[in-house]
Amino acid sequence: MSIQFPKPDPSILARREAIVAGLAALVAPDSLITAEDERRAFETDALTAYRRIPLAVVLPRSTEELSAVMAFLHKEGVNVVARGAGTSLAGGAIPQEDAVVVGVAKMARVLDIDYANRTIRVQSGVTNLSISDAVAAERFFYAPDPSSQLACTIAGNIGMNSGGAHCLKYGVTTNNVLGVKLVLVDGTLVEIGGPYLDSPGLDLLGLVVGSEGQLGVVAEATLRILPMPEDARPVLFGFPTSEAAGGCVAAIIAAGIVPVAIEFMDKLAIEICEDFAHAGYPLDVGALLIIESEGSPAEIDAELAKIIAIAKDYGVTAIKESKSAMETAAIWKGRKSAFGATGRVADYICMDGVIPTGKLPQVLHRLNEIVAELGLRVANVFHAGDGNLHPLVLYNINDPIEQAKAEKAGEEILKLCVEVGGCLTGEHGVGIEKRDLMPFQFSPVDLAQQMRVRAAFDPAWRLNPAKVFPLEGRVAA
Amino acid sequence: MNSVSPRTEAETVEAVTAARAARRPLRIEGGGSRADLGRPVEAETRLSTRGLTGITLYEPRELVISARAGTPLAEIEAALKENNQALPFEPMDHRALYGTQGEPTLGGIAACNISGPRRISAGAARDLLIGLRFVNGRGEIVKTGGRVMKNVTGLDLVKLLCGSHGTLAVITEATFKVLPHPAFAGTLALYGLADGKAVAALCAALGTPLSVSAAAHLPAGLATPEPLTLFRFEGPQASVDERLSVLRRTLVPFEQGEALAPDYAGALWRAIRNVVPLVSPPEAAVWRISVQPTRAPKLVDLLLKQIAVRYYYDWGGGLVWLAVAATGDAGAAAIRAALAQAGNGQTIGHATLVRAPDDLRRNVDVFEPLAAPLLKLTKDIKASFDPDGILNPGRMYPGI
Numbered sequence: 001m002s003i004q005f006p007k008p009d010p011s012i013l014a015r016r017e018a019i020v021a022g023l024a025a026l027v028a029p030d031s032l033i034t035a036e037d038e039r040r041a042f043e044t045d046a047l048t049a050y051r052r053i054p055l056a057v058v059l060p061r062s063t064e065e066l067s068a069v070m071a072f073l074h075k076e077g078v079n080v081v082a083r084g085a086g087t088s089l090a091g092g093a094i095p096q097e098d099a100v101v102v103g104v105a106k107m108a109r110v111l112d113i114d115y116a117n118r119t120i121r122v123q124s125g126v127t128n129l130s131i132s133d134a135v136a137a138e139r140f141f142y143a144p145d146p147s148s149q150l151a152c153t154i155a156g157n158i159g160m161n162s163g164g165a166h167c168l169k170y171g172v173t174t175n176n177v178l179g180v181k182l183v184l185v186d187g188t189l190v191e192i193g194g195p196y197l198d199s200p201g202l203d204l205l206g207l208v209v210g211s212e213g214q215l216g217v218v219a220e221a222t223l224r225i226l227p228m229p230e231d232a233r234p235v236l237f238g239f240p241t242s243e244a245a246g247g248c249v250a251a252i253i254a255a256g257i258v259p260v261a262i263e264f265m266d267k268l269a270i271e272i273c274e275d276f277a278h279a280g281y282p283l284d285v286g287a288l289l290i291i292e293s294e295g296s297p298a299e300i301d302a303e304l305a306k307i308i309a310i311a312k313d314y315g316v317t318a319i320k321e322s323k324s325a326m327e328t329a330a331i332w333k334g335r336k337s338a339f340g341a342t343g344r345v346a347d348y349i350c351m352d353g354v355i356p357t358g359k360l361p362q363v364l365h366r367l368n369e370i371v372a373e374l375g376l377r378v379a380n381v382f383h384a385g386d387g388n389l390h391p392l393v394l395y396n397i398n399d400p401i402e403q404a405k406a407e408k409a410g411e412e413i414l415k416l417c418v419e420v421g422g423c424l425t426g427e428h429g430v431g432i433e434k435r436d437l438m439p440f441q442f443s444p445v446d447l448a449q450q451m452r453v454r455a456a457f458d459p460a461w462r463l464n465p466a467k468v469f470p471l472e473g474r475v476a477a
Numbered sequence: 478m479n480s481v482s483p484r485t486e487a488e489t490v491e492a493v494t495a496a497r498a499a500r501r502p503l504r505i506e507g508g509g510s511r512a513d514l515g516r517p518v519e520a521e522t523r524l525s526t527r528g529l530t531g532i533t534l535y536e537p538r539e540l541v542i543s544a545r546a547g548t549p550l551a552e553i554e555a556a557l558k559e560n561n562q563a564l565p566f567e568p569m570d571h572r573a574l575y576g577t578q579g580e581p582t583l584g585g586i587a588a589c590n591i592s593g594p595r596r597i598s599a600g601a602a603r604d605l606l607i608g609l610r611f612v613n614g615r616g617e618i619v620k621t622g623g624r625v626m627k628n629v630t631g632l633d634l635v636k637l638l639c640g641s642h643g644t645l646a647v648i649t650e651a652t653f654k655v656l657p658h659p660a661f662a663g664t665l666a667l668y669g670l671a672d673g674k675a676v677a678a679l680c681a682a683l684g685t686p687l688s689v690s691a692a693a694h695l696p697a698g699l700a701t702p703e704p705l706t707l708f709r710f711e712g713p714q715a716s717v718d719e720r721l722s723v724l725r726r727t728l729v730p731f732e733q734g735e736a737l738a739p740d741y742a743g744a745l746w747r748a749i750r751n752v753v754p755l756v757s758p759p760e761a762a763v764w765r766i767s768v769q770p771t772r773a774p775k776l777v778d779l780l781l782k783q784i785a786v787r788y789y790y791d792w793g794g795g796l797v798w799l800a801v802a803a804t805g806d807a808g809a810a811a812i813r814a815a816l817a818q819a820g821n822g823q824t825i826g827h828a829t830l831v832r833a834p835d836d837l838r839r840n841v842d843v844f845e846p847l848a849a850p851l852l853k854l855t856k857d858i859k860a861s862f863d864p865d866g867i868l869n870p871g872r873m874y875p876g877i
Contacts, residue, residue, distance in 0.1 A: 116680045116771045139686070161629045172627060174636065175604045188850050191824060195769045197795055198590065198601060198640070200827035200845035201873065202855055206603060206636020210629045230686045254538035256561060256657035295688075299716045354625040356539050386626035387539075426627035434630075441630055442620075449619045449862070450632040456857035468631065 002407075003050060003091075003432050005466050008098035012055065012078055019076055019100070020056050026068045031106060033057035042083065042101050046148075047091035047433055049349075049397060054081065054095035059106045063123075063181060063189065063219040066102070070217065071187025073100055079462050080185070082213035084125065084156030087148040089339075089350050090431025092160060092212050096466055102217055104155045110134045111220065119178060119195045120225050124155035124218045128162075131223065140225040143170035146427065147336040155218045161210030163427035165335065166292075168385040169260040170226070172427065174209040179222035182208060182215070185458045195222050207453070212429050213464040215457040229294035232260065234331045235304060237311050238285030238318030242266050242368070242380065245287035246360030248314035249384040252291075253357050257306055262385035263290040263335050266364075269342075269379040269392070276341035279334030280327065282318040289384065290335055338381040339392070347397040348379075349410050349433075350390055353417030354426035357387045363420060367391055370412045374405045388426035389417065415440055430468045438470055451475045478504070478521060484528040486610065486618055486649045492524055493647060493867070494616035502867045505643035507547060507585035510570070510577045514589060515642050515872040516843045517835045526584050529649055532556055534624065541624050543608065543652040546584025553583055563658040566602050567593030567691075567750060574752045574832055576759060587651040590640030593750040594691035594709070597683065597792045599656070603639040608652035611638060613645065614863025624652050637858070643869040644877055645862040659690070659711030663721045664742035667706040667732040672696065672774040675706045676794035678731040680770055682708050683793045685727060687720040691746060692793040699754040699789055700745060706732075709746060749791055752831075755800040761787075762807035762833040763800050768826030770794030772819045776826075779815040784808050803833050809841045844873055 012019070020034050033039055034056050044051035055078070060066040073080055079099035086093045095101050104125035112121040115138055120131060128149040131142040145164035146152055152162070158180065163172040170176070179193030192208065193199035208215050239245040242264075249262055265273065265281070265288045274281040281288055289311075293303045308319060322328040334341075342348050355363050364380065371378040371393060382390040391413055395406035414424050414434065418441050424434045438447060451469055455461075455476045481503075483489040496503050502520035506512060508527065526547040534543040537560040544553055550568065557563055568591040570581060585591070587609065592601040599605075608622035621634035638645055667678060675694040682689045691709040695701070708724060710717045725734045737745070748754060755763055768776055773794040780786050780799070786808070788799040801808040812828045819825060827845035830838060847855060852874070859866070859877050870876065 114771075115684060116677075117769050118680075118684060119769075140684075161633070163627055167627065171600060171604060172629075174633065175600055184850065190848065190850050190854075192851070194824045194826075196767045196826040197596065197792065198592075198603075198767050200767075200829070201847050201851065202645075202858060203590070203603060203636045203640050204851065204854065206633055206639070209636075210633050227684050227686045250538060253540060258540075258656065295716065296719060298719065299713075302713065302715070354627050356536065356541070356625060358536060358539050383627070388627045421623070422625045423623050423628045423630045425630050426625070427629055429629055430631065438631065445617045446619050446621065447631070449613060449617070450621075450634060452861035453632055453634065453637070453858055456854055456861050 003436065004471060005052060005096055006471060008096060012098040016055055019078055022072050022076065023056060023058050023069065026072060027058055027060055027065055031059045031061060042086065042095060045086040045088040045091060045093040047089060047094065047431065049403065050091055050094055050432065052094060052096050054099055054101045055097065057101040057103060059103045061106045066107070066217060066219050067183050067187045067189050069102060070183050070185065074186045074462065079465055081464050082159065082217045084153030084159065085127065085151045087152045087156065088160065088429065088431055089352070090425065090429045090433040092429050092431035092467060094432060104153060107219065114195065115140065117195055118225050119222055121220060121222045122154060123220055125153050128152050128154060128157055135225050139228045141228050142223055142225055143176050144173045147339060154221050158209050158218050158221060159211065159213050160429035161427070163383070163388065165261045165263055165383060168258060168262060168383070174206055176224045177205065177209055177221055178224055180205065180208060180218050181220040182217070183219055184216045185463055189219070193222065212431065212468050214454055214468060215463070230296050231300060232292055232294035232328070233300050234290050234292040234322050234328055236281060236318070236320040236331065237289040237291060237316050238282040239287045239314065239316055240285065242287040242364045243361040244314045245289050246364050246384070248289065248311050250357050250360055251310050251314065252307055253385065255306065255310060257303060259291050259303065259307065259385065260294045261290065261292040264380065264382050264384035266380040268377065269338060269381040272341050272345055272379055273334040273338050276344065277330060277334035277337055279330040280320065281334060282320065285318055290331060342379055342392050346394040348392040348394050349406050350392050351410050351413050352425045352428040353389050353414045353422055355387045355389065355417050355420050355422035359420045360384065360387065363416060366416055367413055371409050374409050376405055376409055387422065411437060432467055435468055436470055444473065448475050478523050480523040480525060482525040482528040486612065489529070489612045489647055489649055490616050490618060493612050493614065496522065496867050497614065497616060497865055500865060502870045505647055505869050507582035508549065508579035510572050510575065510579040510581045511585055511589060512577065513575050514571065514831060516838050517871070518869050519871045524647060526582065526647065533650060537562060540655050541652060542655055543624060543650060544583050545650050546582060546648045548583050549580040550583060550586065551580065557655055558658070561658050562655045564605065564653060565595060565599035565656045566605055567595040568602060569593045570751050573756050574763065583651050584648045587639055588641065588643050588648055594693060594746055594791055597692065597795065598688065598690045603636055605654045606635055606639050606651060607654050609635050609638055609648055610650040611646035611648045614865060614868045622652070626654060642872045644859060644872050646868065661714040661717050662709055662711045662739065662743065663717040664737045665708040665721050665725055665734045666737050667728065667734045668703045670704050670706050670732060672777060674731060675704065676770060676774050676790060678706055678728055679793040682724055682728065685724065687724050693749050694790040694794070695754060696789060707745065752798050754789055755787060755798055760803055761800040762803040762837065763798065763831045764808070764812060764828050765831045766797040766799060766812065766826055766828045768795060768797060768816070772825050773797050776815050776819040779818055780811060783811050803837060806841050807833050807837055
């Protein structure tokens with residue numbers, strides 16, 4: 001199995017020079033990338049097995065420039081692939097030969113911080129982490145924290161409705177965005193929501209978040225910032241088996257305890273991350289939970305005491321509380337560098353399925369079987385509290401047979417997630433990676449309704465057209 | 478009015494298909510407790526979801542509940558209570574405000590995105606709604622979202638449907654995330670603060686790490702002779718007591734505070750949630766204004782200079798409930814002009830006319846008017862669900 005791209009439109013390729021010249025008239029020279037070796041830097045994202053060199057890359061400096069670029073490309077009938085930092089694991093930012101990449105990397109200013117109202121307004125190219133950094137001195141933070149937060153942009157977070165380790169308590173991007181300025185396919189700038197709750201009319205904001213660059217390009221965003229908790233303390237819990245750890249997660253949630261984060265790593269993931277980050281993870285266990293509790297020291301003590309009691313019921317063999325801010329940072333560094341650290345060991349595909357938390361032990365068991373039957377290895381690292389799995393299936397990218405097996409394993413795992421009542425993707429998005437699996441989760445009628453809504457924004461399918469919806473059977477308004 | 482009350486999703490499809498074939502618009506209704514929320518619907522047949530009842534899935538261990546749209550909220554809450562759980566967004570009950578008798582339903586809450594005071598800390602109905610089944614205006618059964626907490630698979634039609642007031646589809650089943658019911662609630666009250674100072678205190682409290690779960694301010698004469706500023710904490714009692722006393726010390730620059738008796742405070746929060754302070758006189762029009770909190774006092778001040786209003790603040794100042802005489806345009810022009818003026822060129826909020834006689838709601842923009850490109854998108858989205866305009870036509874905007 002390999003993922004197909006639509007055939008490039010020869011009439012667009014033939015007009016490349018005129019299109020580039022038109023763009024050159026709209027933006028500064030350093031905002032337009034045309035040389036082939038420089039365009040190559042934009043040929044893929046974090047789904048590196050697939051790549052296409054775009055027609056051109058344009059990086060507007062302002063909302064007005066972005067709007068003008070979009071209007072021009074619309075007039076010329078050119079496809080647009082929006083791009084933040086290019087960290088999509090689902091291939092959401094992979095271009096096509098006949099598309100122009102419109103990136104927001106040069107729109108990266110914080111525009112306004114309002115502590116009294118607990119909001120921040122930013123250009124969409126700011127990185128996720130820099131938002132929290134901008135408000136840290138006043139002890140505020142921006143809650144969604146995807147592992148790629150050092151690099152990924154808020155534009156990409158909005159495009160994919162990104163989550164992170166702490167969304168068990170704080171929700172994902174859609175729960176933390178109050179408004180956007182969105183450039184529509186024809187260049188029209190619209191303002192949806194703002195520094196207040198619940199935008200008027202239909203919830204277009206909720207629709208735009210997670211729309212994978214198919215409804216428009218986000219230029220600015222107003223986000224909710226939150227006061228930092230008084231204190232936060234991660235604790236490592238080592239278990240003999242993955243199943244025991246999975247059972248413990250389900251029991252914690254069932255007991256009515258919702259810690260700010262419950263992260264899971266299996267033996268292979270622990271070894272890979274510990275080797276990279278030296279976080280102090282126990283190596284003599286079959287699976288590890290990182291459970292973070294926050295509040296006042298007394299509140300943390302009380303919550304952790306309950307969690308420890310449950311963990312003992314599930315045969316916990318190692319418990320290690322963070323004793324300092326440095327230890328806390330190391331614990332999280334290890335977890336958040338899991339994908340990068342794995343990349344040093346082997347090529348991998350990272351799945352993102354979600355399952356009901358009660359099915360964790362059963363799914364972990366079956367998932368390991370699926371991978372073993374194909375003769376591959378899997379490192380499991382995921383957000384266990386909300387059932388969001390990230391199995392990393394290891395393979396060798398230069399071995400086409402192994403790549404096909406890895407993709408097969410990924411497909412089987414995602415079908416398993418849907419079968420037990422879950423979904424294909426919890427926070428990475430569909431992109432091209434899961435596009436062709438959509439019919440496993442949705443009926444043709446379900447998909448057609450989504451596509452008609454999409455077409456209300458982009459009737460000609462110009463925006464990120466190769467993604468999300470299977471290439472066959474597409475419908476317009 | 479003719480009425481049809483399907484008992485299954487298949488019967489819902491039949492009813493919608495028949496209405497479409499006959500070009501006979503339907504007025505979609507759950508328990509009818511919010512029938513006057515929105516513009517008057519231009520339809521002579523009512524489709525009631527009251528026959529679609531029953532909890533279809535409840536997994537307390539996974540914090541998730543699904544029920545058919547017409548299931549009474551009371552039934553949902555009773556089931557949750559048995560497991561010490563609750564809908565986190567504390568949905569408002571509109572019966573006092575409208576003087577209606579019906580049973581609020583889960584589908585109605587989803588369709589109208591109904592939240593309450595805890596919206597500022599736990600999110601709105603739209604934030605906790607994770608899955609829907611619905612019948613669109615083409616008579617098709619569609620599902621979106623699911624039963625898991627995180628789901629970015631495809632377009633988020635759950636959000637789009639939530640708060641669409643029945644204009645896009647007939648919701649047949651809704652799935653919500655639930656949370657443990659807070660073990661204890663404590664409320665700190667400050668007395669005598671003028672609006673500006675009160676909202677500043679609310680904002681200050683919400684900017685602390687003390688996890689204030691609700692924050693409201695009632696001017697003099699609404700609940701108590703003096704102005705009353707309220708801060709609610711929820712959780713284990715030891716934690717609530719500790720946080721309440723820390724906030725009390727923090728707020729000394731504003732006023733000495735006192736902790737209220739839990740029963741009294743509980744009743745106050747229910748009244749705030751259900752807009753009880755503005756129920757009388759029943760002929761007054763009532764507005765709901767979502768606004769940037771720190772600008773709310775300015776907005777009210779601008780209005781007080783022009784029209785007689787009674788009002789209070791919820792959501793830490795971010796929600797202003799306002800009662801005005803139901804004459805002329807019920808203050809619509811004045812309120813929207815004041816919003817623009819208080820925003821000083823920025824859009825800082827929006828106003829919804831929640832209670833007014835039919836005629837007024839037909840002639841005044843009940844929901845904030847949309848900019849032209851957004852109105853066009855809204856119309857096109859409506860057509861993508863309901864091409865013949867048979868579902869709640871005119872509920873949100875003329876023709877929509």
